[in-house]
Amino acid sequence: MNFSLKVWRQANAKAAGEFKTYKVNDITEDTSFLEMLDILNEDLIKKNEEPITFDHDCREGICGTCSLYINGRPHGPKNLVTTCQLFMRSFKDGETITIEPFRAKPFPVLKDLMVDRSAFDRIIQAGGFISVSTGSAPDGNSIPIHKDVVEEAMDAAQCIGCGACVAACKNASAMLFVSAKVSHLGLLPQGKVERLERVLNMVAQMDEEGFGSCTNTYACEAECPKGISVTNIARLNREFLAATFS
Amino acid sequence: MVLDAKIPSGPIESKWTNHKFGLKLVAPSNRRKYSVIIVGTGLAGASAAASLGELGYNVKVFCFQDSARRAHSVAAQGGINAAKNYRNDGDSIFRLFYDTVKGGDFRAREANVYRLAELSVNIIDQCVAQGVPFAREYGGYLDNRSFGGAQVSRTFYARGQTGQQLLLGAYSALARQIGSKQVEYYPRTEMLDLVMVNGKARGIVARNLVTGKIESHSADAVVLATGGYGNVFYLSTNAKGSNTTAIWRAHKKGALFGNPCFVQIHPTCIPVKGEYQSKLTLMSESLRNDGRVWVPKAKGDKRHPGQIPENERDYYLERVYPSFGNLVPRDVASRAAKKVCDEGRGVGSSGQAVYLDFADSIKRLGKDKIKERYGNLFDMYHEITDENPYEVPMRIFPAVHYTMGGLWVDYNLMSNLPGLFVLGEANFSDHGANRLGASALMQGLADGYFVIPSTIGGYLAGESFEKLDTSHEAFKTAENEVKERISKLLAINGKETVDYYHRMLGKIMWDNVGMGRNEPGLKEAISKIRALRDEFWQNVKVLGEGEEVNQSLEKAGRVADFLELAELMAQDALHRRESCGGHFREESQTPENEALRDDENFAYVAAWEYQGEGKEEVLHKEPLTFEYVKLTQRSYK
Numbered sequence: 001m002n003f004s005l006k007v008w009r010q011a012n013a014k015a016a017g018e019f020k021t022y023k024v025n026d027i028t029e030d031t032s033f034l035e036m037l038d039i040l041n042e043d044l045i046k047k048n049e050e051p052i053t054f055d056h057d058c059r060e061g062i063c064g065t066c067s068l069y070i071n072g073r074p075h076g077p078k079n080l081v082t083t084c085q086l087f088m089r090s091f092k093d094g095e096t097i098t099i100e101p102f103r104a105k106p107f108p109v110l111k112d113l114m115v116d117r118s119a120f121d122r123i124i125q126a127g128g129f130i131s132v133s134t135g136s137a138p139d140g141n142s143i144p145i146h147k148d149v150v151e152e153a154m155d156a157a158q159c160i161g162c163g164a165c166v167a168a169c170k171n172a173s174a175m176l177f178v179s180a181k182v183s184h185l186g187l188l189p190q191g192k193v194e195r196l197e198r199v200l201n202m203v204a205q206m207d208e209e210g211f212g213s214c215t216n217t218y219a220c221e222a223e224c225p226k227g228i229s230v231t232n233i234a235r236l237n238r239e240f241l242a243a244t245f246s
Numbered sequence: 247m248v249l250d251a252k253i254p255s256g257p258i259e260s261k262w263t264n265h266k267f268g269l270k271l272v273a274p275s276n277r278r279k280y281s282v283i284i285v286g287t288g289l290a291g292a293s294a295a296a297s298l299g300e301l302g303y304n305v306k307v308f309c310f311q312d313s314a315r316r317a318h319s320v321a322a323q324g325g326i327n328a329a330k331n332y333r334n335d336g337d338s339i340f341r342l343f344y345d346t347v348k349g350g351d352f353r354a355r356e357a358n359v360y361r362l363a364e365l366s367v368n369i370i371d372q373c374v375a376q377g378v379p380f381a382r383e384y385g386g387y388l389d390n391r392s393f394g395g396a397q398v399s400r401t402f403y404a405r406g407q408t409g410q411q412l413l414l415g416a417y418s419a420l421a422r423q424i425g426s427k428q429v430e431y432y433p434r435t436e437m438l439d440l441v442m443v444n445g446k447a448r449g450i451v452a453r454n455l456v457t458g459k460i461e462s463h464s465a466d467a468v469v470l471a472t473g474g475y476g477n478v479f480y481l482s483t484n485a486k487g488s489n490t491t492a493i494w495r496a497h498k499k500g501a502l503f504g505n506p507c508f509v510q511i512h513p514t515c516i517p518v519k520g521e522y523q524s525k526l527t528l529m530s531e532s533l534r535n536d537g538r539v540w541v542p543k544a545k546g547d548k549r550h551p552g553q554i555p556e557n558e559r560d561y562y563l564e565r566v567y568p569s570f571g572n573l574v575p576r577d578v579a580s581r582a583a584k585k586v587c588d589e590g591r592g593v594g595s596s597g598q599a600v601y602l603d604f605a606d607s608i609k610r611l612g613k614d615k616i617k618e619r620y621g622n623l624f625d626m627y628h629e630i631t632d633e634n635p636y637e638v639p640m641r642i643f644p645a646v647h648y649t650m651g652g653l654w655v656d657y658n659l660m661s662n663l664p665g666l667f668v669l670g671e672a673n674f675s676d677h678g679a680n681r682l683g684a685s686a687l688m689q690g691l692a693d694g695y696f697v698i699p700s701t702i703g704g705y706l707a708g709e710s711f712e713k714l715d716t717s718h719e720a721f722k723t724a725e726n727e728v729k730e731r732i733s734k735l736l737a738i739n740g741k742e743t744v745d746y747y748h749r750m751l752g753k754i755m756w757d758n759v760g761m762g763r764n765e766p767g768l769k770e771a772i773s774k775i776r777a778l779r780d781e782f783w784q785n786v787k788v789l790g791e792g793e794e795v796n797q798s799l800e801k802a803g804r805v806a807d808f809l810e811l812a813e814l815m816a817q818d819a820l821h822r823r824e825s826c827g828g829h830f831r832e833e834s835q836t837p838e839n840e841a842l843r844d845d846e847n848f849a850y851v852a853a854w855e856y857q858g859e860g861k862e863e864v865l866h867k868e869p870l871t872f873e874y875v876k877l878t879q880r881s882y883k
Contacts, residue, residue, distance in 0.1 A: 011794075012794065012795070028520055030519050030520055030632075031520065031522060032524070034524065035522050035523065035524050038522065038524055038745065039522055041743075042743050042745060042746070045743045045787055045789060045798065046741075046743065046787070048789065049789075050789055050790055051789070051797070051798060053795055053797055055312060056486060057311060057316055057318070057485040057486055057487050058316075058318060058320065058321045058485040058486075059485070059486060059524060059525045059527075060321055060483075060525070060527050060528075060626065061626065061629075062320050062321050062407065062409075062410055063311075063316040063318070063320050063321065063485060064313075064315070064316060064320075065311065065312065065316050080625075081629055085626070085629050085630070087629070087630070087632075089632065110456055110795055111794070111795040114795065116312070116456075117312060117313065118312070118313070118433065120313065121313050121314070121315075121421065121424075121431075121433070124315075124417070124418060124421040125421040125422070125424050125425035126425060127425075128418055128421060129376070129418035129419060129421055129422045130375065130376050130377045130418070131422060132372075132375040132376055132419075133297075133300040134293075134296070134297040134300060134372060134419070134695045134696070134699065135368075135372075135695075135696075136375070137368075137371040137372045137374065137375035138371065138375070139371055140330070140370045140371045140373075140374040140380075140388055141330075141332065141387050141388055143374070144382075144385060144386025144387055145382055145386050146382070146386050147382045147383065147384050147386065150379050150380070150381070150382045153377075153379045154379040154404060154405060154411075157377075157379050157404075157411060157414065158407065158410075160410075161313065161315055161316075184377065184379070185377050188377050188379065190374070190375055190376075190377050191377050
């Protein structure tokens with residue numbers, strides 16, 4: 001398969017960026033999207049052109065490092081997969097593919113397609129945890145938890161922190177990310193104890209980082225590679241109200 | 247040099263308790279006077295950083311990833327072992343200890359393994375308290391599944407994402423410490439050298455991967471939790487960034503490297519396809535609970551699997567190992583797969599694959615139950631191969647997954663360099679020559695949550711530390727060496743890319759230092775690696791500058807280190823003229839082609855000492871004695 005790639009190139013955070021067009025040829029349909037970029041980069045290096053910088057690590061869809069805004073969608077055209085799990089068979093031979101970084105003010109571009117998502121870390125540091133120090137835990141079976149509750153918590157806990165929800169949102173809202181953590185911990189009996197402080201601290205940090213407000217477009221859910229549901233946002237709002245008026 | 251493992255005396259059940267009582271303590275109010283550097287934020291590093299922060303030490307934690315939550319522990323799928331015996335099926339701490347020593351083919355230290363089994367129960371409690379959503383039964387109690395090499399059900403899990411959930415637990419505990427300013431956090435920062443001052447590990451030199459600046463950090467102790475070196479094979483189940491640099495640089499500063507040739511080749515991975523494949527994807531061992539492994543009985547049978555009738559299939563694991571069946575340990579399952587493929591009975595277009603078939607389980611339990619247990623794995627398989635595993639059996643083949651070898655450590659997890667501690671996959675300690683499934687998560691968390699908080703206190707309280715900052719000449723020398731190396735890599739401006747050399751190295755390693763090893767092959771590997779290394783330093787092309795984001799430069803430094811480590815792995819494999827666990831020397835096998843150990847000559851840990859550029863490393867031996875688990879030929883029949 002042959003493709004024409006329109007790729008965002010930007011030397012560093014301060015430089016102005018621009019699209020550049022590259023051709024890649026003879027790509028097999030089993031090649032992953034990132035492997036296609038690897039092949040292009042090898043080509044560029046041999047031609048003394050700087051390779052394209054992009055974040056990636058596990059290449060099995062779980063670490064949340066890879067990003068990319070492909071043809072106007074975070075993680076590309078397929079639902080429920082990350083960019084690293086996207087294969088070229090999902091594109092048409094001869095297609096022009098546009099590749100941009102995740103764009104949001106709280107995610108500044110560092111170089112080319114690489115962005116800084118440390119705002120997510122700081123939101124977790126503000127309250128995305130259960131305050132239990134090592135050594136003070138009771139037996140794991142001492143608190144029975146209904147299977148359905150654990151499954152619901154797990155659905156939220158699957159978030160990989162990639163930031164697709166923010167990139168997809170016209171307001172660059174981080175509500176899906178924050179609500180997934182608030183739900184995961186707040187649903188479990190262990191996490192209920194500090195659920196009110198948690199939601200207040202996390203939302204305050206989210207606002208401080210400059211993420212936008214949620215206007216219920218559900219674009220975040222549509223683009224989430226892990227299928228995190230917007231019902232978590234509803235739960236976040238309830239918890240936030242409860243915390244505000246308590 | 248005499249290797250003192252500092253194994254406590256007394257009966258094995260009380261060694262750890264007595265040892266902890268004997269260790270000196272640092273009083274709570276004094277802990278803030280000490281600083282500790284931790285490199286790596288996987289299960290071992292994040293849990294250590296969180297726990298030491300909670301105790302009140304000043305901690306600096308580093309990772310090359312953009313966030314601590316992305317360390318490759320996140321990708322572990324199947325589960326974590328613990329000797330809780332919640333199933334009432336005869337499990338105990340002693341049985342987990344026994345299974346692990348036997349599973350490791352008698353090449354691990356009994357005392358370390360016993361401690362690991364003992365701590366396993368505390369880990370589950372800790373993780374539940376942090377909010378890890380382990381699978382539950384309808385009554386609300388914790389569920390278990392079975393894993394290879396065990397006849398009890400002791401594996402706790404969170405769907406097929408156990409590593410992710412455990413790591414997020416440790417990451418959240420770490421985040422809490424960072425938020426309260428007890429821990430300083432340095433993501434996108436890569437350690438490039440260890441700094442020794444007056445014989446003690448006192449700091450590191452690191453590169454900020456965003457600015458490219460070289461920075462030094464000093465402390466009273468350094469903890470490496472930087473994972474394994476499976477990427478020396480280029481294709482592996484490791485993340486692309488996983489590397490040996492931190493432990494290799496420490497090795498070059500004098501830390502001994504233990505059993506470098508012990509590599510785990512995992513039996514159930516998605517087979518290789520095409521030349522530009524960049525990594526291999528694991529299909530969790532837990533699948534072998536419900537999947538049956540088979541190949542056609544006849545050679546070269548190219549029929550669609552659905553057209554091969556039952557009596558023309560060879561369920562070879564069930565046939566050869568009736569008592570463990572599909573749940574034999576990984577090394578045994580991998581070798582068996584290689585054997586049937588070598589016989590010409592492999593499937594798929596390359597003939598380098600076997601079937602993992604769920605048809606019987608789907609018939610017995612229903613598709614929904616299988617989906618509940620393994621849904622995400624089935625989806626991942628479908629995505630990668632474009633085949634639906636609910637309808638067609640999976641095709642799988644062994645792939646490099648984990649390295650049991652690593653820096654040599656004593657019972658306190660301290661290397662032979664005072665003040666340098668090594669945790670998790672980065673050390674050599676607990677898995678011998680083969681790791682059992684669901685034990686890596688256990689070891690990482692045992693080391694980080696429960697071992698290091700006690701043992702590092704013992705070290706710090708027992709030593710006096712001169713005041714020191716990064717203006718000390720040792721830091722300046724190390725910084726200059728690091729800068730020179732970077733300039734050298736950038737100056738070569740040859741013709742081939744870093745990835746090209748990495749792929750070449752991977753091929754040598756897979757062909758000659760992989761699943762089957764022999765003397766001529768290993769000797770050939772050594773000379774090929776040397777030649778490739780020379781060529782790399784003459785002909786690699788790294789564009790860009792040092793002081794900017796430069797991913798090629800990052801890779802070049804890592805591959806340069808792999809090119810050195812690879813030779814030591816081959817050397818170690820050559821010297822160990824026995825088969826044990828994942829190390830299969832073709833010259834040493836039983837009549838049934840099983841690994842044949844030579845306890846008389848090789849019941850020791852091989853710990854290698856670096857001697858300088860181009861010089862052969864010196865071998866030190868730590869003899870292994872087995873008082874509680876009798877040395878026997880391992881059998882899973």
